[in-house]
Amino acid sequence: MTNSWMGPRKLGLLATVAPLSMLFAAPALAQSVPAANQNAEANAQVAQGAEQADAGTGGDIVVTGSIIRGADVGPSPVSTITAENLDVRGINTVQAGIQALASNNGPALTNSFTANGAFASGASSVSLRGLSTNSTLVLFDGLRAAYYPLSDDGTRNFVDLNTIPDDIVDRVEVLRDGASSSYGADAIAGVVNIITKRSVKGVMGRAEAGISQRGYNANQRVSLTAGTGDLDEQGYNAYISGFYYRAEGVRASQLPGPFNSSDERGICSNRTGTLVCGPNGxxxxxxxxxxxxxxxxxxxxxxxxxxxxxxxxxxxxxxxxxxxxxxxxxxxxxxxxxxxxxxxxxxxxxxxxxxxDNQRLYGNITPDIERVGGSARFTAKIGDTSEAYLQVNFQQATTSYTGTPTVIxxxxxxxxxxxxxxxxxxxxxxxxxxxxxxxxxxxxxxxxxxxxxxxxxxxxxxxxxxxxxxxxxxxxGALPNSFESTRTRSRVYRAAFGINGTIFDDVDYRFDATAMHTDLRLEQNGxxxxxxxxxxxxxxxxxxxxxxxxxxxxxxxxxxSNITNDSSDLLQAQFTLGKAIMTLPGGDLRVAVGGSIFYEAIDAPSANSDENGPTQRYFRLNAFGTSGNRTVSSAFYEVNAPVVDQLTLNASGRYDHYSSGQSAFSPKFGAIFRPIRQVALRGTYSRGFRIPSFGEANALPTTGYVTQQLSSIPAEFLRQYSINPGASQICSAATPQFCSAYISNYSIGQTTLASQNLEPEKSRSFTAGIKVDPVRGLSLTVDYFNIRKTGAITTPDLSPAIAAYYAGGAIPTGFEVIPDAVDVNNPTATPKIAFVRSQLINAQTIKSEGIDFGINGFYDFGSFRWNTNLNASLILELSTTVDGVRQTYVDTLGNFNLTAGSGTFEWKGNWVNTFDFGDFALTGTVNYTSGYDLSAMDQGDAYKDCGQAPAYFGCRVKSYITADANASFKVNDKFTFYVNVLNVFNRLPPIDPVTYGAYLYNAVQGGDGIFGRQFRAGAKFNF
Known part of the structure; x- marks a missing residue:
């Protein structure tokens, strides 16, 4: 990946600079490019939305976040993931590459959540800057995409990364800055723009297979793409592509301990002054x-x-x-x-x-995943100055898993x-x-x-x-011969048409239209x-x-069988015009204007409605459901002014009006200053917004569950659940072995009620960065970001209601506490809490602040070339403020409401090194995610007070480091073989006894590391 705020470069240029350029590389290596290539790049055409160029063609270049043609220098930080980047790291899906971004932090939704009861089963999403899945906008070729029909945690709309057609992706541009001025809602934390190939000549494909060292997580991938026509010589190009991907689900019983058993007695700590070991679950x-x-x-x-x-x-x-x-x-x-x-x-x-042993018998790590799809594109020159395209895509993704025995x-x-x-x-x-x-x-x-x-x-x-x-x-009891299971089948249909070029000699234009439909079949049995x-x-x-x-x-x-058919739709058309209106000392002053209209809709009926009475429904299935539609009309502009050679100013803005009654104006200002050739400074200031999701405005009550640690329960309440109080075996946080199972395995259902009175969230963000090229072949970048959301939609802090229940006092206004059934083994004890109900409100201020670091080096030693790329993101602050009360979460397990208990990692990054010997190349990657304190202020803890940690565990979850290796062998110009070894040192994720997205480890921090060492081998061909 290339981290750049100079705008994306043609893939052909990247190949010239570094044929094996790394994922998460630092800024573009302009000094390493021959002058002829730089001149060719300077003549590239730029248009709205996405770079249409691919290796070997001379098409357009577009800066994500800009509608200015020719603006190959942009003030915002942009990271670029190319197909070559993914290959060199051994990452075999674009979805996995996006999840590996250093700027993807905290509440990302991974495929592993599907097998652990996720609301949005079968999907994956990105969360830039730790601001959750609903604050990152995902585009396909610069156009909006349909939401996944199910919402993350029942409230957050997002685009499913599993719907990306991997084998026609040219690259992914990640704008790490607010972009509502260009794209409207949801772009508060940044934009992920998935750019497909403009043209393909010949036949190319691959076949690969992989498996973990322990014999599970088998995966296969095959693809074939064929294209004909030369845009420059024949005036057209057409290609078709198809692929198949499968990943075998992994059961907990296949893992090594302690992840494969409910018995946690081997996890011990003397943090309290006495050696305490975990419970036998x-x-x-x-x-x-x-x-x-x-x-x-x-x-x-x-x-x-x-x-x-x-x-x-x-x-x-x-x-x-x-x-x-x-x-x-x-x-x-x-x-x-x-x-x-x-x-x-x-x-x-x-x-x-x-x-x-429920974990050993029934626990899941990941579901079975199967994807199949096809794409076709036709591109043609229209006269001497225009070009049109038509693209269609279909993709089907299926996930399935079998869980616990049928519960009564x-x-x-x-x-x-x-x-x-x-x-x-x-x-x-x-x-x-x-x-x-x-x-x-x-x-x-x-x-x-x-x-x-x-x-x-x-x-x-x-x-x-x-x-x-x-x-x-x-x-x-439970049924011994029946098991709960879930299967999702998502079918995505997408078509896009566009034409762009020049009219009246000097007016640039572009028109794009897209239609996308997602059909989701959710089948739940047992x-x-x-x-x-x-x-x-x-x-x-x-x-x-x-x-x-x-x-x-x-x-x-x-x-x-409970079968629910959900769907989502997106229709969009947009048009831009641009023109150079005068010449400044630094170049042309260019102005662009545009308009857009799009329609979006979701229909996700409840899988477990109680409309027909309380017994006309299922045990354990969530009642979440929502539907709605709206039309959005927008107008936008951008001005790019190269005042002098050393200074370029940029301003843009967008007005959006929703048929549901909301509206917003989003301005943005940026500047680039180059005091000397080797140094460039840049900065942006912008305002943005996020519209309330369909789930937040229209959904049926939604319930998510949060584990209640014994340490957060008052001692006098716990005493009621002592297994033998007469023998001084008192239940407490320090002595969990003396607590009944009823209170030891305790989760509170947080039931959220939607509200149609919600206002859009508003954001203010600014960035400041520096790029230094001290010597040829070396670039350094440092980028600071600061994002502040106000009126953020949130569930009120439940801790006062929970504390009041424990104390036997009056429940605060706005909350309803519903007790659970009485413990059959402790019938006289006060029941624990089953649910706390509250309504969503615009009451929160959320701040995210941090620094991105990038180093990109390229050196030619004659007999081999060395490419080194270091990329890291530091979160300085992630905090929420409600009614003047500030809660901060960096380096802790929280925020539970925002990150679903996945933690806020202070550091995340990787270092990639490639040694290219011509026909043979070897790449090594080191991945790092920092640890965190087991506390969360939204769970009633003080900052980093170890409040969520059980007595048998320390206060911190350790940091996690893994290393990957990839070797490629070029047989000839048409065949290349490669071998990947992932997690070379077979390091399993650190233990986390609190996070509930997976058992005893953090699925976001640990990722695929839970599989241990993995091997993958494959071959690519190109005729």
Missing amino acids: IANGLDQNNQYTNGFAIGTPNFYVRPADATNTTALGRYQLLNPAAGCLTGTPYNPTAAELALPANATAPGTVCQV RANAPAGILFPQFSTSQNPTPAIDPNSGILALPVYVCPRTTVGACTATNGTLNPNNPFAAAGQVARLV YVYIQHLLDVIKDGSYNFVNPGLNSQATLNYLTP
Whole structure:
């Protein structure tokens, strides 16, 4: 990648300078370019939106963020990723290359989140400057793209990076500066502009395959592109391209420890002054002393029952395996001793418990991913001064994974009271309709039975071992032969047309239009439909005693497929005119104006609506859903004034009006000053905005879950969940081994309510940079950025409501705290919190400040060439302020609301070195992401107070360094073979016991490092 604020260069030029130029390289190497090539570049044509040039052709050059033709010098910092950059680093998708950007920080959405319950399942997105996925604008050839139909965290709209047609991408330009003055909404943190090839001659393709050293994460990629015609000689070019990509999903059981087991007893710390080791998270597992003291875990895929009176109001004994003869259907049986059963925590435990390691059996790291697509483009000269193109793209991306066993809820979830033994055909309950505890009745009847099911019209329930005694059987467990699974299939259709050139001898024009449609099919299986569960309990049609004997039809009725068809659309047309209006001492004063109109829409119905009643829905599926559309009309301008040879000034602005009633004007000013040839200074000042997303304005209530650490729960509240208080085994943050499983595995649902009264977020940003070329072949850059968003849309700080609940006080206005079901093992304890509800508001100020560093060196030693590139980003501040209260997050795990608990890394960067011997080249890359303190001020912590760290872990997650290697062998001008070794030293990510996007590691910090050492080999051809 080239970091530049002098504007992007033709790929042909990059190839001349450094055929193996690095990803994340520093500024352009103008001093290394022969004069003839510099002159050729100076004559390049520039137009709105995207560089159309590719290697071997002489097409246009466009600076992302500018509509001025010929403005090959821009005041904003631009990083360029070329196809060669990706190859040289062993990165086989553009999506992965964008995720590796040093400026991509914190709340990026990676593919690994899909396998861990992400709202936007199946998608990937970028987050420049740590400002979340909704503040980075993604363009295709300078034109807007349709949003992914599902929103990140149920609120943030973004463009899915998995929809990029990899093999026709010429390069990606990343504008690391606010760009609302050119593109409108969402460009607060920067712009990612994906630029496709202008022309292709001949036939080219590749085939490659890879796998990790441990034998998982197998991946394959094949592609073929063919083109004909020469734009300069024949006046046209046409090409078609197709590709197939597949990556095998990885299960937790395939990883080494500790990532492959729920048992965390091997993770220990003496931070508190006493050696404390982690809990045994294996359901019904033993403690540090190999004793069964942690209470009865009811959610394993084994059915247990407990007798209760006929009205289901009083329990009459312990739990027991529903089918003792069958033993544990899942897991390892353990028979607690009499002393263990006598512990208060085990008051309801059965004589045989099943120990189930959920992480080892069911944990996922990444989903199965499969992509296939095709593209075609036709480009033609129109007369002597114009050029037109038509491009069409199709891409299908499929992700799938299988998760935990099908869950039933033994206690009615918040908002639902099980109407016991009623059915969809006969809604009259037989017993107390307010009972919140699931139970198997004494008698079963056909679903058509009217009224109560009794001895007169029913038969004794064969699933209830207590039926003969007239007792109901309270039921807990999960289905041992059914599993929850999710599959997404995204189909993206895109067409673009454009014409550009010169009219009236000196007026530059450009017209572009695009249409894009995303069709997303979300299929979820293995989730219990609540009313159907009550149905099969009522009529006894599901065999709980021997689940394996149930027919597929019965399973399908209990867990019907939930298929949701979501879509998004984008239509855009824009036109620009430009002209040199006078000559200044430094060159032509150029002015450009333009207009744009686009339509965007999302239709994402809820996958789990409760409109038909609280039981006409599924357990565990989120109710998120949204729909909406709007039309945006825009007018924009730009003036570029080279006042003198040493000073160029630039000004631009854009006015956007939304059919939903909002409007915004976004100005920008920039300057470049060159006191001497070797030094250039530049700076920008701009204002921007972000329109409220469809999810923020129109969505159904959305719930995300945040892990509640024991250290953040008041001691007096925790004491209620001590497993044996009489023996001084008191539950506390320092002694988690003495806490019941109910409170140890504690997540609070943060339910967000949309609001149509939200205003656009506003931003102010400025940059300042210096580029120094001290000697030929060496360039240094330092770029400072400062972004401030006001009126940022946020969920109010929930900590006051949570603290009030713990203290037994009044809940603050604007919040609703919904308690969870009572802990069946601690029925007298105050229930933990299930959900906190609040409405989105414009109340936050967010500030992001930092420095980018770049070094690019190129040296020719005769027998070989050495290219070295160092790129790093330092975050100085990422903070939020609400009602005058400032919270800061750099070098911590927060902000949870903004970064989804992925952390704000102070440093991120890489160093790439290539040694090119002609037919053989060797590249090494070192990647670095800094560690962070386990605290987050939006979770009630003080800054860097270690507030989220459990007692068995230190205060900090370590930094993470990996190294990659790539070797390429040029057989001849037509064939090249290459071998990649990723994560050469087999370093796994550092342990993080708090981050919830993955188990025991940070998926954003760790990335693909969790796979360990990987190998990939392939061949490229070109005829």
